Amino acid sequence: MLFFSFFKTLTQQTVTVELKNDISIRGTLKSVDQYLNIKLDDIVVLDELKYPHLSSVKNIFIRGSVVRYVHLPPDKVDRGLLEDACRREAMAQKGKAA
Amino acid sequence: MENLTLNDAPPPSSPQRQPNQSNAVLPGVPQQQGPPQLPPQMFTTAAQLLDLTDKKLLLVLRDGRKIFGILRSWDQFANLVLTDTRERYLVSIPAGTSPDAISATASKDAPSLSANTSLSTSTLPRNLYCDIPRGTYLVRGENVLLLGEVDLDKDDDPPPGYELGDVEEVFRLQHAIDLEKKRKDKIRARKVGQLWGGELEGSGEVLY
Numbered sequence: 341m342l343f344f345s346f347f348k349t350l351t352q353q354t355v356t357v358e359l360k361n362d363i364s365i366r367g368t369l370k371s372v373d374q375y376l377n378i379k380l381d382d383i384v385v386l387d388e389l390k391y392p393h394l395s396s397v398k399n400i401f402i403r404g405s406v407v408r409y410v411h412l413p414p415d416k417v418d419r420g421l422l423e424d425a426c427r428r429e430a431m432a433q434k435g436k437a438a
Numbered sequence: 439m440e441n442l443t444l445n446d447a448p449p450p451s452s453p454q455r456q457p458n459q460s461n462a463v464l465p466g467v468p469q470q471q472g473p474p475q476l477p478p479q480m481f482t483t484a485a486q487l488l489d490l491t492d493k494k495l496l497l498v499l500r501d502g503r504k505i506f507g508i509l510r511s512w513d514q515f516a517n518l519v520l521t522d523t524r525e526r527y528l529v530s531i532p533a534g535t536s537p538d539a540i541s542a543t544a545s546k547d548a549p550s551l552s553a554n555t556s557l558s559t560s561t562l563p564r565n566l567y568c569d570i571p572r573g574t575y576l577v578r579g580e581n582v583l584l585l586g587e588v589d590l591d592k593d594d595d596p597p598p599g600y601e602l603g604d605v606e607e608v609f610r611l612q613h614a615i616d617l618e619k620k621r622k623d624k625i626r627a628r629k630v631g632q633l634w635g636g637e638l639e640g641s642g643e644v645l646y
Contacts, residue, residue: 348481359583361502373483377516383586392528392565392597393504397496397586401486403516406500406583 342429346422347372347410356386356411357402363391365400376404483514487585494593495520496586497577504528505575506588515579524569528600529611533563566603566611567596 347369356366357378364387367380381399385391394400479485490509497505497520507520596602 344481361583371480371486373481373486375483377483377486379486389599392567392600393496393498393526394586395597396588396592396595398589400584400586401490401516402584403579403582405580 341374342425343376344372344374345425347376347378350412350416353413353416355380355413357407358409358411359402360406360408363387363394365394365402367399370399373404376407378402378404378407378410483516487512487516490585490587494588494590496588497575498583498586499577500581500583505572506569507572507575509585513579516582516585517579518575518577518582518585520575520577521573523572523575525572526567526569527608527612528565528567528597529603529608529615531564531566531611565597565600566608567600568603568605568608570605570609 351369351371353369354366355369356364357380358364363385365380365383365385367383369378370381371379379399379401383394383397383400385394388395487509491512493509495507495509497507497518499505504526505520505523506526507523509518510521511519
């Protein structure tokens with residue numbers, strides 16, 4: 341659930357989502373869910389000529405399973421916090437298992 | 439199913455939340471300047487799909503099909519029902535190629551198809567599209583790539599650089615391109631198979 345929470349903190353940021361079929365779509369992150377399905381607003385397709393079918397589309401829902409990368413604005417990512425949260429979650433998992 | 443709307447007030451517990459105690463897993467994350475602390479029901483598949491329901495959408499499938507239709511029903515796996523669908527075909531003919539040349543590669547199986555092509559041997563690149571009505575679709579979620587809400591103002595504009603082509607012609611060209619791709623993929627799969635001594639893992643999950 342860590343990355344779900346992490347992405348929730350990034351809503352309203354401009355991100356670029358690269359899909360497994362090589363389309364890159366830039367837009368405002370509106371929402372994310374437990375499967376990391378992503379909703380983007382005001383989208384721009386980076387290689388519009390190659391992928392013309394999204395020209396009349398303004399906001400999209402991307403299924404989490406087809407996402408390869410999400411490019412994030414670096415200044416919005418608190419790496420220390422993320423590392424902490426990761427360790428804490430790992431500890432919690434360990435505590436649960438024991 | 440839970441009756442969700444996006445305009446619901448957040449559950450009674452959340453309004454009392456401290457403004458800077460915004461997240462259980464990432465505590466101390468400063469409040470975003472956007473909408474303050476969205477209610478948790480915003481972050482479910484249901485909420486994401488709810489405001490797309492009964493709207494005209496573009497559905498892109500894993501096999502590369504592009505389908506325009508009205509979303510009528512869905513579930514948490516993004517299994518979808520779309521009605522009044524039209525499938526859009528987009529084909530590019532590179533400069534200096536005649537449509538015959540493309541279909542010729544595939545015409546061994548269907549020589550009659552290319553026989554009726556009398557169009558010019560164009561030297562300019564041509565981009566054609568067409569829509570074919572397809573009725574109602576029920577799509578299994580795993581095949582969904584993305585769903586886009588169609589901006590109705592731009593709905594009637596052709597895709598940039600594309601012109602409306604004859605349905606028969608575009609369909610035939612697409613078919614020829616598909617066959618060619620299948621042929622190449624088969625060759626590649628065979629070569630990869632020889633190199634790896636078996637089918638490559640995940641090769642069944644090809645995306646277009």
